[in-house]
Amino acid sequence: MYEVLADLSTPLIMGILLGGLYSVIALGLSLVFGVMRLINVAHGDLVILGSYFAYTVMTTLGIDPILSLVLGMPVLFLIGFVIQKYLMARAFGISMEAPLIIAFGISLVLENFCQIVWTPLSRGLTTSYTLAGFSLGEAYVPLVYLLDFIAALVVMILLREFLGRTYLGRAITAASQDRRASQLMGINTARIYALTFGIAAAISAVAGVFLGLTFPFTPLSGIAFLIIAFGVVILGGLGSIIGTFIGGIILGLAQTLGGYFFGPGAQMIFIYVMVLVILAVRPQGIFSR
Amino acid sequence: MKVTAPRLRGGLIPFLAVTVVLAALPIIGAPRNWLLYIFLFSIYLAMANMWNLLCGYCGLISLCQPAFIGLAGYTLVIFTWNGLPVYLGIIGGAVVAAAFAILISIPIFRLRGIYFAIGTLVVPEVLRVIFLLWRPVGDVIHGKGAGYMIKGLTEVSMTDIYWLALFIGIASIFLMRLILSSKLGLGLAAIRDNDNTAASSGINIFRLKLYSFVIGAIVTAIAGAIFYMSQEYVEPISAFGMRWTMTLILATVIGGVSIEEGPIIGTVIIVMLHFLLARYADISLIIQGVILVTIMILAPQGIMGTLRKTRFYNTLLEAAMGR
Numbered sequence: 001m002y003e004v005l006a007d008l009s010t011p012l013i014m015g016i017l018l019g020g021l022y023s024v025i026a027l028g029l030s031l032v033f034g035v036m037r038l039i040n041v042a043h044g045d046l047v048i049l050g051s052y053f054a055y056t057v058m059t060t061l062g063i064d065p066i067l068s069l070v071l072g073m074p075v076l077f078l079i080g081f082v083i084q085k086y087l088m089a090r091a092f093g094i095s096m097e098a099p100l101i102i103a104f105g106i107s108l109v110l111e112n113f114c115q116i117v118w119t120p121l122s123r124g125l126t127t128s129y130t131l132a133g134f135s136l137g138e139a140y141v142p143l144v145y146l147l148d149f150i151a152a153l154v155v156m157i158l159l160r161e162f163l164g165r166t167y168l169g170r171a172i173t174a175a176s177q178d179r180r181a182s183q184l185m186g187i188n189t190a191r192i193y194a195l196t197f198g199i200a201a202a203i204s205a206v207a208g209v210f211l212g213l214t215f216p217f218t219p220l221s222g223i224a225f226l227i228i229a230f231g232v233v234i235l236g237g238l239g240s241i242i243g244t245f246i247g248g249i250i251l252g253l254a255q256t257l258g259g260y261f262f263g264p265g266a267q268m269i270f271i272y273v274m275v276l277v278i279l280a281v282r283p284q285g286i287f288s289r
Numbered sequence: 290m291k292v293t294a295p296r297l298r299g300g301l302i303p304f305l306a307v308t309v310v311l312a313a314l315p316i317i318g319a320p321r322n323w324l325l326y327i328f329l330f331s332i333y334l335a336m337a338n339m340w341n342l343l344c345g346y347c348g349l350i351s352l353c354q355p356a357f358i359g360l361a362g363y364t365l366v367i368f369t370w371n372g373l374p375v376y377l378g379i380i381g382g383a384v385v386a387a388a389f390a391i392l393i394s395i396p397i398f399r400l401r402g403i404y405f406a407i408g409t410l411v412v413p414e415v416l417r418v419i420f421l422l423w424r425p426v427g428d429v430i431h432g433k434g435a436g437y438m439i440k441g442l443t444e445v446s447m448t449d450i451y452w453l454a455l456f457i458g459i460a461s462i463f464l465m466r467l468i469l470s471s472k473l474g475l476g477l478a479a480i481r482d483n484d485n486t487a488a489s490s491g492i493n494i495f496r497l498k499l500y501s502f503v504i505g506a507i508v509t510a511i512a513g514a515i516f517y518m519s520q521e522y523v524e525p526i527s528a529f530g531m532r533w534t535m536t537l538i539l540a541t542v543i544g545g546v547s548i549e550e551g552p553i554i555g556t557v558i559i560v561m562l563h564f565l566l567a568r569y570a571d572i573s574l575i576i577q578g579v580i581l582v583t584i585m586i587l588a589p590q591g592i593m594g595t596l597r598k599t600r601f602y603n604t605l606l607e608a609a610m611g612r
Binding site: 094095101109268269276280 | 350352395396397399400402403404406407408410411412414415418419421422531534535538542546571572574575577579582585586589
């Protein structure tokens with residue numbers, strides 16, 4: 001019994017730490033979803049764009065990927081802002097499916113843009129600490145997994161404070177709760193929406209960097225991470241930061257335990273099937289009110 | 290109240306004449322390029338028509354059409370590798386796709402709107418991973434499955450495949466017309482306009498949408514199987530790829546969603562783009578993505594939808610119908 005537990009401790013710890021990464025990936029999706037009721041199908045590709053941006057900064061300027069976020073976050077913020085302001089804002093008025101189809105188009109543009117600029121080869125953000133790790137009891141934990149988890153905590157606390165304490169954050173919360181009422185209170189919701197999309201994209205830049213540190217990525221990886229992010233949002237419920245965190249950890253555990261019991265090839269199937277089952281059983285999310 | 294746009298009536302004779310001419314092309318020795326063009330047009334048309342049925346008439350944004358295409362391709366492989374005839378493989382693919390559509394409808398039909406889209410997005414991804422790992426027939430290569438040649442194609446000529454494609458393309462147009470003028474189509478129109486009213490008038494929303502979904506799966510699978518007969522090779526990454534979904538959405542959106550002739554116009558443009566952009570294969574998808582976004586924003590009803598609003602088109606239509 002003890003041996004089984006000791007054996008399981010590695011996937012358990014790694015799953016929880018990986019859950020941190022997944023919750024950061026999902027935060028941007030959750031924010032856009034929560035505020036604008038839009039499922040941004042291009043979210044995965046924005047994350048991957050963040051990874052590639054860090055990759056370019058790292059290989060050309062020799063700056064550490066985590067430090068490169070100083071550049072990456074503003075760049076992605078701008079891209080997100082422009083997407084919402086000039087494309088999505090119009091789409092909302094057209095029809096129910098227009099935003100989805102436009103997001104789908106943007107996703108393909110981003111995906112192929114990455115493919116042309118960075119070739120379809122698999123890349124990774126390889127740094128001096130990529131292979132570093134430490135032992136925790138019986139388990140061996142790679143350092144980047146711990147960094148993922150710390151990053152998740154930092155991003156989530158910052159976002160929470162931002163939404164709760166600043167004027168802009170409160171305006172975003174207000175717009176997400178009731179668009180009409182917040183407009184009547186003098187909030188420019190169109191601008192708030194564009195800013196929210198920008199912030200979500202900036203968080204995607206963070207997610208992209210830690211994703212690149214943890215896994216190899218290709219221009220086509222976007223869909224896989226979109227599905228993971230969506231699973232996390234569905235598990236955690238809308239607009240709840242804590243819920244997103246818990247959802248991320250559950251999916252992280254599902255992946256590492258699935259990989260432990262059924263082999264590494266099957267771990268993604270495990271996540272996908274889980275997303276489908278959750279959708280079928282409780283589409284409004286497990287932790288939602 | 291939603292005013293139903295005039296549906297094209299009649300026109301059967303010119304339609305049949307065009308069909309006969311297209312069918313005769315390989316016999317009279319038309320250039321290979323033309324045949325390829327019409328072949329792709331027919332395949333995409335069948336798939337786009339089905340996507341239009343789902344999106345435009347049922348309100349189901351299905352992103353899982355590649356699942357049916359890929360499954361049809363792999364069914365073809367499994368059949369031909371077991372020595373069964375290719376034609377049986379096409380039927381097999383349709384049956385497998387229909388069964389699969391019914392199976393996945395259990396979870397995804399509980400979802401509505403945008404949730405439905407995401408639910409369906411997951412499906413081809415699952416299949417892709419499965420078919421990357423699983424080798425249904427033949428020897429194991431390096432412990433993993435991947436691409437397959439389709440056997441038994443020597444007995445089928447390119448002309449036969451061309452005719453098959455033409456058949457499914459034309460059949461899909463007739464099928465759409467049949468569906469839309471049947472009870473199913475009336476029910477779908479009622480659901481599209483107001484699903485609560487439709488449900489309270491005794492329309493079984495779930496069943497009608499399921500029927501459409503399964504019909505869509507069958508036709509898409511047949512078209513996919515015919516496509517893979519011409520390719521002679523199936524591999525999971527492209528077979529279950531988003532590129533298919535992109536093509537279908539683009540064809541429908543360019544032509545006009547929920548307009549019967551929309552996909553026809555859209556598919557002509559898509560195939561033209563396909564050949565025009567063949568030289569710039571790298572950026573072709575970017576251009577297609579940009580076109581999709583632009584059309585959706587500037588002319589969300591597509592070419593046919595915009596045309597229909599112009600007086601010129603309406604007078605032309607009336608003149609054509611002899612009114």
